[in-house]
Amino acid sequence: MLSVSEAEAIILNLVPPLVGQRDMEIVDLLAADHRILATPVTSQLDFPHWDNSAMDGYAVRYEDVQHSNDAQPTILEIVEEIAAGYQPQSTLQPGQAARIFTGAVMPAGADTVVMQEKTRREENRVFILAAPQPQEFVRHQAAFYQAGKQLLPAGIKLNPPEIAVLAAAQCAQLSVYRRPRVAIFSSGNELVTPDKPLQPGQIVDSNQYALAALVRETGAEPLLLGIVKDNPEALREAIAYAIANADLVLSTGGVSVGDYDYIEQILASLGAKIHIRSVAISPGKPITVANFPLHHSALYFGLPGNPVSALVTFWRFVQPAIKKLSGLTAGWEPVFVKARSHDELRSNGKRETYLWGRLHLIDGVYEFHKAGGSHSSGNLINLAQTNALAVLPVGKTAISPQVEVQVLQII
Numbered sequence: 018m019l020s021v022s023e024a025e026a027i028i029l030n031l032v033p034p035l036v037g038q039r040d041m042e043i044v045d046l047l048a049a050d051h052r053i054l055a056t057p058v059t060s061q062l063d064f065p066h067w068d069n070s071a072m073d074g075y076a077v078r079y080e081d082v083q084h085s086n087d088a089q090p091t092i093l094e095i096v097e098e099i100a101a102g103y104q105p106q107s108t109l110q111p112g113q114a115a116r117i118f119t120g121a122v123m124p125a126g127a128d129t130v131v132m133q134e135k136t137r138r139e140e141n142r143v144f145i146l147a148a149p150q151p152q153e154f155v156r157h158q159a160a161f162y163q164a165g166k167q168l169l170p171a172g173i174k175l176n177p178p179e180i181a182v183l184a185a186a187q188c189a190q191l192s193v194y195r196r197p198r199v200a201i202f203s204s205g206n207e208l209v210t211p212d213k214p215l216q217p218g219q220i221v222d223s224n225q226y227a228l229a230a231l232v233r234e235t236g237a238e239p240l241l242l243g244i245v246k247d248n249p250e251a252l253r254e255a256i257a258y259a260i261a262n263a264d265l266v267l268s269t270g271g272v273s274v275g276d277y278d279y280i281e282q283i284l285a286s287l288g289a290k291i292h293i294r295s296v297a298i299s300p301g302k303p304i305t306v307a308n309f310p311l312h313h314s315a316l317y318f319g320l321p322g323n324p325v326s327a328l329v330t331f332w333r334f335v336q337p338a339i340k341k342l343s344g345l346t347a348g349w350e351p352v353f354v355k356a357r358s359h360d361e362l363r364s365n366g367k368r369e370t371y372l373w374g375r376l377h378l379i380d381g382v383y384e385f386h387k388a389g390g391s392h393s394s395g396n397l398i399n400l401a402q403t404n405a406l407a408v409l410p411v412g413k414t415a416i417s418p419q420v421e422v423q424v425l426q427i428i
């Protein structure tokens with residue numbers, strides 16, 4: 018059986034990121050947040066666009082004011098008032114200053130700004146009461162970014178800071194990767210949709226809903242194929258459709274060794290190469306990962322049917338794969354933090370064990386609180402309001418309260 022880290026490496030290796038022209042689309046900047054930039058962005062503007070003032074004060078020639086002090090102020094004639102958005106008209110001559118405001122363009126001839134707190138004004142004269150540093154409070158053109166250099170690289174996620182940069186650079190439209198398409202279906206004769214009255218023995222297909230939400234949250238587009246009966250023809254039809262119409266396929270149920278578990282045979286008949294059959298993870302051991310080297314680029318994940326197993330294997334294996342597939346060049350790995358455990362955590366030590374609960378930040382230190390109630394993989398009720406999974410490595414049977422534990426952040 019593969020270890021979790023071996024399985025993770027195999028999966029990430031199988032994921033071909035979106036890269037080609039056909040995987041790109043143009044979007045308006047207002048619709049670009051959370052998308053992945055597909056081509057590098059370069060601006061023809063310098064930042065700042067021109068020399069400007071960092072303070073409200075007076076633009077001066079340093080030469081004129083370098084010996085100023087309270088007792089012997091330099092007196093300058095004010096020749097212009099320069100507000101933000103205004104183009105200065107004058108060139109400062111010796112003995113002259115311009116009233117200037119934050120962000121306003123420096124007038125020709127001036128090289129320094131004296132903040133207004135270090136001045137006294139009398140009509141059209143200003144008294145400079147202290148010597149500034151040369152070039153003080155001037156933001157120079159191109160000091161932050163030079164036109165023509167790369168502003169943003171391809172393969173990054175556009176979060177609000179990048180949106181701000183793109184707006185400032187006047188990129189009203191940009192090229193992003195299309196969202197990966199993820200087909201989802203549930204297999205099981207016992208499954209029904211949430212709107213149907215339950216007959217004895219039936220179970221609601223919660224996995225479809227949970228996985229659709231997770232896929233959307235990860236920036237991909239779910240393609241919901243519904244519930245498929247545990248019979249070979251129906252499953253074959255669903256899988257053939259899914260691999261032809263999606264980049265990634267998620268099925269739940271039918272991958273364990275039960276009598277009705279046909280999925281592996283069907284995958285084989287569709288030309289699949291099966292890379293993973295089971296992983297030493299709890300919950301979630303029976304997980305199938307396959308691709309179709311000769312037919313499609315789709316990657317197939319057969320996740321366990323147990324609701325918690327389906328979600329844990331999604332967080333641990335599928336979410337990083339979707340992030341890589343979406344064109345991100347880095348940062349698709351799951352995020353683990355160190356926390357002190359509030360509770361005793363137990364495992365049988367045979368598989369890497371994930372226990373769900375809540376991460377709290379207490380005086381700047383993470384503390385993990387295990388969810389109360391059963392940690393059976395069939396119990397999804399106590400998953401509600403959790404935001405993290407504590408990890409017990411293989412061989413570790415217990416972690417005592419107050420002892421450090423690795424925790425996977427899921428929200």
Ligand code: AMP
Pocket residue numbers: 203204205207208220221222223224225269270271272273275321322323324395
């Ligand atoms: P299986 O992997 O098909 O053997 O299913 C394992 C357990 O998970 C069984 O108790 C199923 O009833 C339950 N299960 C399977 N699929 C789903 C689903 N889509 N939603 C909720 N529970 C499921």
Ligand code: MG
Pocket residue numbers: 204205206270271277322
């Ligand atoms: Mg089943």
